Ligand code: NDP
């Protein structure tokens with residue numbers, strides 16, 4: 001059988017990695033797919049730039065529309081990134097009857113509902129394994145491997161750059177900016193790295209995971225997003241002393257009232273496997289009613305790990321080229337007419353435990369005022385840590401409090417009142433804490 005001809009948009013970190021893996025493993029890939037897979041046409045902005053891959057035999061162009069309009073091609077791989085142009089290219093490819101593979105989580109999280117609807121009309125596939133957690137086959141695992149379960153919740157370290165920064169800061173005491181620059185050099189970071197450090201990239205990925213886990217439409221705009229830029233080395237140290245690690249987690253949970261969809265720094269007991277996922281590695285913990293907890297681990301970013309997912313999607317597409325479109329795995333795991341309208345909960349309704357750090361004046365009654373405010377909001381305390389005043393400082397002391405689970409709304413009110421006390425310096429640092437036990 002003739003090889004399947006593929007067009008590639010983007011020859012950067014992931015595009016270059018994809019060409020390398022497809023070339024190096026061509027024989028293995030053909031044995032799996034049943035046909036060869038050949039990239040014959042590719043686009044990039046600067047055709048003179050040195051590449052990590054060999055592009056011999058590939059027709060190169062600066063115009064990505066030339067690729068998506070090439071009638072010879074059956075599949076388009078979109079690895080340009082960004083939003084408007086990527087959306088236009090993907091929709092054009094679909095309109096031209098081509099299958100699409102993409103690693104663009106921003107595009108899928110924001111425009112996936114529109115893209116999948118267009119793909120259904122044309123009977124083509126849109127595969128996006130590389131969009132979440134780099135090389136970990138988490139989309140396939142949830143969509144197919146766990147299809148017998150009612151998924152209760154999932155929690156993941158789903159941004160490699162952020163986890164790399166937190167790990168290097170904790171283990172080597174390195175500066176935030178310095179580690180971020182290294183992540184950019186290594187090709188882990190997004191074109192705009194604020195997406196990584198402010199949690200936007202993780203929220204894109206979480207939006208996708210929640211859709212395929214719970215069978216709900218993609219609703220990125222309702223995700224709560226908080227980044228890692230406010231975490232200090234002090235917080236990392238206090239968390240360790242109390243038996244916790246700080247990780248930047250994406251959490252999606254089904255509750256009686258709706259779906260929690262939130263990305264924020266989170267304290268996790270240090271003995272949990274996921275608390276020990278370091279560097280650029282990602283991990284996703286999925287709790288199904290039948291299987292119980294399952295943990296998926298692997299590289300979350302980088303050229304070849306991400307290419308591994310892109311190529312797996314290509315193999316999937318090639319294997320099902322002749323399958324009746326109605327009998328393929330649905331894009332969002334559930335049949336399109338069976339999606340649920342479960343609401344996404346506002347953050348005030350989310351229930352979680354908390355870490356609070358505040359700077360308190362070192363005199364009698366101050367801690368009692370704080371604990372009274374917490375008690376008024378029915379917030380029960382798990383642990384308190386009070387440090388000695390610093391020599392030559394202003395006489396105030398850091399106080400760290402861990403609480404049991406409570407609604408965010410009540411915690412907001414407690415923090416508002418604590419910050420209004422004349423004896424506590426605002427702002428109070430708050431982080432959520434999850435035991436991830438069940
Ligand atoms: P890069 O910036 O390394 O590569 C982007 C490529 O697209 C480059 O080859 C660039 O050309 C080309 N390009 C950009 N804009 C245009 C345009 N307007 N017209 C034609 N070509 C264009 O990005 P990555 O490979 O890192 O990321 C690609 C996608 O994969 C993104 O959606 C990203 O979120 C996603 N992703 C990235 C991961 C990673 O580890 N890096 C992991 C998982 C997903 P030129 O090289 O000439 O500048």
Ligand code: HSE
Pocket residue numbers: 131133134158159160161162188189190196201300301302
């Ligand atoms: N910038 C992303 C990360 C790339 O660091 O996780 C992988 O999606």
